[in-house]
Amino acid sequence: MTANLKTGASLPRRTAARLVAGKGRYTDDIQVAGLLHVAFVRSSYPHARLKRIETRAAADMPGVVAVLTGNDLAKVCAPWQTQLALLPSHLSPPQMPMAQGEACWQGEAIVAVVATSRALAEDATESVEIEWEELPVVADVQAAALADAPVVHSAMTSNLGLDHTVSTGDAEAAFRQAAVTVEHTFSFDRQTGVTLEPRTILAEFDPRLQQLTIHHSHQVPHQMRDIFAAQLKLPLSNVRVVAPDVGGAFGLKLAAYPDEMAVATIAVLLERPVKFCADRLEAFVSDNHAREAKVHGRMAVDADGRLTAMDVSVVSGFGAYSAYPRGSVGEALQAVHMVAAPYKMAHLRGRVRGYFQNKPPSGVLRAVGQPIATTVTEQLLDLAARRLSLDPAELRRRNYVDTATATARSAGGIVLAELSLERCHDRLLQLMDYATLRQQQRMHRDKGIYRGIGLAAFIEQTAVGPTLYGAQNVRASAQETCRLTLEADGAIRCATSITDQGQGTSTALAQIVADALGVDIETVEIATGDTQLTPFGGGAWASRGTALGGEAALRAARKLKESVLGIAGALLQTEPDLLKIEDGRIYNTASPLPQMSLADIATTAYFKAHLVALTELPALEITESFAPRDLPYVAANGIQAAHVEVDVELGTIRVLDFWVVDDCGRVINPLLVDEQIRGGVVQGIGAALYEQCIYGADGQLENGSLVDYLVPMASEMPDIHVAHVQTPTSATTLGARGVGEAGTVGAAAAIWTAVNDALTPFGVVLSEQPFTPERVLDALAARKD
Amino acid sequence: MTDLHSIAFMLNGKSVTADVDARLHLADFLRHTLHLTGTHIGCEHGVCGACNVLVDGRSTRSCLMLAVQVDGAHVETIEGLTASGQIADLQAAFTARNALQCGYCTPGVLATAAELLTGNKPTRDEIRDALSGNYCRCTGYHAIVDAIETVAGKRHGGAP
Numbered sequence: 001m002t003a004n005l006k007t008g009a010s011l012p013r014r015t016a017a018r019l020v021a022g023k024g025r026y027t028d029d030i031q032v033a034g035l036l037h038v039a040f041v042r043s044s045y046p047h048a049r050l051k052r053i054e055t056r057a058a059a060d061m062p063g064v065v066a067v068l069t070g071n072d073l074a075k076v077c078a079p080w081q082t083q084l085a086l087l088p089s090h091l092s093p094p095q096m097p098m099a100q101g102e103a104c105w106q107g108e109a110i111v112a113v114v115a116t117s118r119a120l121a122e123d124a125t126e127s128v129e130i131e132w133e134e135l136p137v138v139a140d141v142q143a144a145a146l147a148d149a150p151v152v153h154s155a156m157t158s159n160l161g162l163d164h165t166v167s168t169g170d171a172e173a174a175f176r177q178a179a180v181t182v183e184h185t186f187s188f189d190r191q192t193g194v195t196l197e198p199r200t201i202l203a204e205f206d207p208r209l210q211q212l213t214i215h216h217s218h219q220v221p222h223q224m225r226d227i228f229a230a231q232l233k234l235p236l237s238n239v240r241v242v243a244p245d246v247g248g249a250f251g252l253k254l255a256a257y258p259d260e261m262a263v264a265t266i267a268v269l270l271e272r273p274v275k276f277c278a279d280r281l282e283a284f285v286s287d288n289h290a291r292e293a294k295v296h297g298r299m300a301v302d303a304d305g306r307l308t309a310m311d312v313s314v315v316s317g318f319g320a321y322s323a324y325p326r327g328s329v330g331e332a333l334q335a336v337h338m339v340a341a342p343y344k345m346a347h348l349r350g351r352v353r354g355y356f357q358n359k360p361p362s363g364v365l366r367a368v369g370q371p372i373a374t375t376v377t378e379q380l381l382d383l384a385a386r387r388l389s390l391d392p393a394e395l396r397r398r399n400y401v402d403t404a405t406a407t408a409r410s411a412g413g414i415v416l417a418e419l420s421l422e423r424c425h426d427r428l429l430q431l432m433d434y435a436t437l438r439q440q441q442r443m444h445r446d447k448g449i450y451r452g453i454g455l456a457a458f459i460e461q462t463a464v465g466p467t468l469y470g471a472q473n474v475r476a477s478a479q480e481t482c483r484l485t486l487e488a489d490g491a492i493r494c495a496t497s498i499t500d501q502g503q504g505t506s507t508a509l510a511q512i513v514a515d516a517l518g519v520d521i522e523t524v525e526i527a528t529g530d531t532q533l534t535p536f537g538g539g540a541w542a543s544r545g546t547a548l549g550g551e552a553a554l555r556a557a558r559k560l561k562e563s564v565l566g567i568a569g570a571l572l573q574t575e576p577d578l579l580k581i582e583d584g585r586i587y588n589t590a591s592p593l594p595q596m597s598l599a600d601i602a603t604t605a606y607f608k609a610h611l612v613a614l615t616e617l618p619a620l621e622i623t624e625s626f627a628p629r630d631l632p633y634v635a636a637n638g639i640q641a642a643h644v645e646v647d648v649e650l651g652t653i654r655v656l657d658f659w660v661v662d663d664c665g666r667v668i669n670p671l672l673v674d675e676q677i678r679g680g681v682v683q684g685i686g687a688a689l690y691e692q693c694i695y696g697a698d699g700q701l702e703n704g705s706l707v708d709y710l711v712p713m714a715s716e717m718p719d720i721h722v723a724h725v726q727t728p729t730s731a732t733t734l735g736a737r738g739v740g741e742a743g744t745v746g747a748a749a750a751i752w753t754a755v756n757d758a759l760t761p762f763g764v765v766l767s768e769q770p771f772t773p774e775r776v777l778d779a780l781a782a783r784k785d
Numbered sequence: 786m787t788d789l790h791s792i793a794f795m796l797n798g799k800s801v802t803a804d805v806d807a808r809l810h811l812a813d814f815l816r817h818t819l820h821l822t823g824t825h826i827g828c829e830h831g832v833c834g835a836c837n838v839l840v841d842g843r844s845t846r847s848c849l850m851l852a853v854q855v856d857g858a859h860v861e862t863i864e865g866l867t868a869s870g871q872i873a874d875l876q877a878a879f880t881a882r883n884a885l886q887c888g889y890c891t892p893g894v895l896a897t898a899a900e901l902l903t904g905n906k907p908t909r910d911e912i913r914d915a916l917s918g919n920y921c922r923c924t925g926y927h928a929i930v931d932a933i934e935t936v937a938g939k940r941h942g943g944a945p
Contacts, residue, residue: 012880012882012883013880013883015888016879016880016883016885017876017880019885019888019891020875020876020879020880020885020888020891020892020895021823021863021864021867021876022821022822022823022824022862022863022864022867022892023823024822024823024825024888024889025822026822026889028822028826029816029822031820119806119808119809193922194922195887195922196825196827196833196835196887196889196890196920196922197825197827197887197889198827245887245888246887247825247887247888247889248886248887248889248922248923249887250922279829280827280828280829280830280833501886501887502885502886502887502888502923503886504883504886671882671883672883675883675886675923675924675925675928678924678925678927678928679886679922679923679924679925680925681925682924682925682926683922705828705830705832706827706828706830706832706833706920707830707832711920711922712925712926713916713917713920714912714913714914714916714917714919714921714926714929714930715910715913715914715916715917717913717925717926717927719927719930720925720927743925
């Protein structure tokens with residue numbers, strides 16, 4: 001068993017071989033007899049009253065089976081409303097699958113056309129007539145905050161959906177006593193996830209059995225089963241949700257989307273299988289958005305470069321409705337609570353307000369708010385370093401929080417247990433050869449080449465437990481469960497509540513189970529993503545798969561091993577303690593010859609149990625659950641660095657190099673972990689340099705296509721160097737922390753500090769993300785004027 | 786809205802005849818008529834490359850091409866490229882290097898890579914340039930570039 005341990009090895013994913021052969025099975029690939037297709041008529045107005053909807057002409061179009069409005073669906077589907085127990089002011093009006101009476105964002109679904117093909121359904125949407133009465137629009141978040149602003153929905157009395165403060169120590173006094181104070185304003189444009197596979201759902205309802213089966217491109221099938229059952233008033237056991245292969249999710253596929261609820265409702269209403277696959281244009285106006293925030297930040301530092309206080313004010317944009325069921329507050333709360341999390345700092349004052357707007361709802365996007373807090377902190381640190389004439393790396397080195405204790409908290413209340421910031425920092429400077437880069441930077445500047453070096457230390461909240469949503473009364477499970485079965489042929493079936501959209505968590509679980517049991521990894525089969533086949537649990541959110549799902553699997557494997565050895569002991573008339581399992585065979589520690597196989601154990605237990613001389617036959621199917629309950633989450637940490645070059649004539653930015661040193665605890669599979677980090681980094685670079693949903697003041701999305709909404713391309717991205725420090729968490733026996741969001745938490749901040757470092761000779765500090773060439777040139781021009 | 790046209794073309798080495806609607810694009814035809822679901826649709830406006838297939842040996846957006854336009858052409862999809870074994874080394878390298886996560890972009894990326902490596906040994910920068918028409922939201926591209934570079938090296942002998 002020690003000779004060929006899988007844990008810690010860079011094993012390729014089994015699924016990958018299927019996917020490279022084009023044998024993926026995504027929701028739109030599934031064939032169903034008699035399938036109907038849904039196309040939606042969506043609101044072209046950000047805010048309008050629906051005065052009249054005329055569907056008769058559409059209903060007469062070829063291939064059309066039904067044309068349905070919000071009122072039609074209301075007969076079957078109950079309204080829903082996000083309610084957060086601890087934040088009662090975060091409330092938008094009850095929501096339905098399609099707008100009734102009033103549309104509140106451009107892109108909200110109004111009418112569903114159901115036809116025998118998608119093309120025919122789309123043809124018929126053009127014959128739906130809607131009489132609109134335009135209503136005042138609130139698009140800009142600062143406009144939404146004005147006292148006399150119109151309301152986003154006529155059932156609301158105010159657009160304010162969150163007003164939250166944090167106060168630790170005495171920030172006021174700290175600022176008065178500071179040797180240096182710096183401040184800056186930050187703007188983060190709206191982004192969206194752009195999963196390459198758009199949202200897709202296939203719903204089938206069997207009226208005989210009253211059973212609803214949903215295939216859904218989604219991260220959390222158990223959550224969606226709970227929601228479909230509740231809204232359609234079906235017993236939970238009559239609903240099955242299956243997430244097959246999913247073509248990218250990134251948090252975007254965590255929400256219950258109204259148009260997807262509409263599809264499930266239509267299946268029940270028509271008693272026919274129906275499918276909806278968002279096209280790219282409607283994805284831009286109906287997928288949840290994220291990140292929109294304006295921040296003003298101040299930082300106080302003493303003469304020795306010790307960080308003493310921060311004062312942060314965040315204004316966040318929620319969109320038209322609070323995302324269901326998790327709400328839209330996460331981004332804003334993290335943006336303020338996560339500031340300065342990696343640093344010793346006694347005083348923090350923060351205020352965060354969030355406003356509803358006539359735009360698509362905002363929701364979860366990889367790293368939720370943490371990139372905002374990291375960017376604000378790291379950029380202010382760089383400004384302070386300049387004022388003190390200190391090297392930015394040295395300033396950080398002086399301020400990392402002492403993380404030896406398990407009970408440490410940051411000023412914003414962030415858990416800091418067992419971290420390794422100083423070690424990560426030192427490793428990073430060595431990896432990137434920081435001193436040489438600084439030297440070269442000076443030489444390049446003399447030649448009119450403006451390069452910048454940016455650092456960003458970060459804390460990543462991973463493996464989030466039940467206190468986050470449980471305390472809010474939100475039914476999003478934080479528990480992960482593994483059901484491990486010894487099959488009759490001696491193979492191991494591992495059914496897990498976590499889901500895998502390509503992260504490779506299935507492979508990591510197989511590695512853990514294979515090692516803990518002592519079996520060949522090829523004999524471990526993973527079942528995931530199907531509520532009927534897997535035990536209840538969270539799925540994929542908040543970087544939990546390996547850390548929590550892996551822990552549950554490890555615990556189950558150890559118990560199953562105990563059962564197997566108990567039975568083997570009885571059959572071999574040996575103490576179980578003297579037996580071990582290697583390569584799926586039972587050995588007596590005294591002999592090099594295998595005594596029997598796992599298949600022998602299974603065969604005996606399942607077909608000839610009378611031969612086992614035990615009063616109770618130990619279970620060969622074990623279910624174990626795990627959720628961190630002593631801590632709200634398991635914190636991970638790391639540091640990132642970017643090297644960029646700014647063309648001050650063109651305003652363009654080239655990322656020359658990028659480094660990450662990450663500590664996600666015990667690394668189960670480096671090949672998987674490194675690619676999580678690299679993928680996350682590129683999403684952060686995209687946020688800093690390219691990605692923005694451009695809205696006019698009239699609430700119209702001006703760049704809602706993949707031609708106009710820029711995402712990182714291969715030619716623009718650098719190679720990304722990744723290294724690890726491994727500090728196993730004591731919160732689990734496995735010791736793994738999450739890693740899925742690490743790259744995204746810090747990458748944008750590293751780009752901010754690098755670009756602004758490059759622009760230091762011009763006295764320019766950019767303040768609006770993304771750093772488009774236009775914004776770079778505008779900032780340089782404003783400085784020259 | 787139907788306007789059917791008869792087409793005959795070679796698909797993955799076999800001749801196919803079909804009557805297709807004039808407005809049907811090649812990606813929908815492959816996926817929904819012929820059930821070759823390895824070709825994926827990401828944007829339907831020719832940007833993301835998830836639908837790339839080889840038409841007469843050139844990587845082509847199947848969402849921007851109408852099914853009627855392949856009349857007389859040779860079309861290769863991921864299914865055919867897999868069956869013929871001609872990209873087996875690329876596929877093995879992608880798997881070994883974990884150069885894919887969700888896998889949605891991968892068949893299109895492989896079509897681009899198949900064309901790129903035909904008779905060429907591109908540099909890392911050239912690989913990145915060639916991949917600019919293939920969006921990947923998961924990997925950050927580094928592993929994809931590594932995998933293609935490895936195969937380029939092996940095909941042309943010696944280390945990459």
